[in-house]
Amino acid sequence: MLRKITREWSFDLDESFRHRIEDGNLIFWKPGRTIYLIVWSRPEGEDKEQTMTWLKSESHPDPLLRKEPASTAILRYGYLLKERDGEHEYFGFYGFAVANTSYVQMSCYFDKETDVEWAEQTWLSLTYQSDQ
Numbered sequence: 728m729l730r731k732i733t734r735e736w737s738f739d740l741d742e743s744f745r746h747r748i749e750d751g752n753l754i755f756w757k758p759g760r761t762i763y764l765i766v767w768s769r770p771e772g773e774d775k776e777q778t779m780t781w782l783k784s785e786s787h788p789d790p791l792l793r794k795e796p797a798s799t800a801i802l803r804y805g806y807l808l809k810e811r812d813g814e815h816e817y818f819g820f821y822g823f824a825v826a827n828t829s830y831v832q833m834s835c836y837f838d839k840e841t842d843v844e845w846a847e848q849t850w851l852s853l854t855y856q857s858d859q
Contacts, residue, residue, distance in 0.1 A: 730755075733766050736824075736831055739852035760842065762849065763834040775802050775825045782823045782830070794822075794847060801826050805850055807843055810836075818843065822850035827857055 731737045732753060740762070744755040755762040769778050779802045790806035805822035820835040820843060831853055835846035 732764055732831065733829075735826070735829065735855050735857055736766055737854050737856070738764075738833075738849065740849060759838045760845070761836045763836075765832050766829050767832065768829050769825070769827075775827070778802075778825050778830060779804060779823070782825070786821065792843070796851070801853070801855055803850070803853075805847065807846075809840075818846075820846035820850065822846075822853075824850070824853040824855070826855035829855075 728740060728742050729737050730740050740755060744757050744760075744762070746753065746755045748754070751765060753764040755764075769775070783804055786804070786806055787808055790808055792807040794803070794805040796803050802825040803823065805820060808819045808821070810817055810819050817836055817838050818840055820837075822831075822833045822835070824831045824833070833850050833853065835849060837843075837846060
């Protein structure tokens, strides 16, 4: 199911997820899986490559996995971490998608390591449709 984030950005996610807005983040969740999304405007005068270079420089230096699929329309970078909140261990897949005027920061949290494929596919489903 296509979910609109903004006028330009959308992604695919099945209807079993509930959603809410919290602290400026769009959140989708169901048991065992949570997605946080936020759309940022790109800095004026900065091209997509400069934005991506900055995002990568601010990311975790030693992830379990890195993904950077080749594309010219939307630049993407993602990485996987194993995290802990008290006694609860979980995984976080952090993905960025940079387009002409903005970029999406997507954080997918899940309990089972095998769900990394779901997180990657959800991130890769981000699409950008500009009116310009």
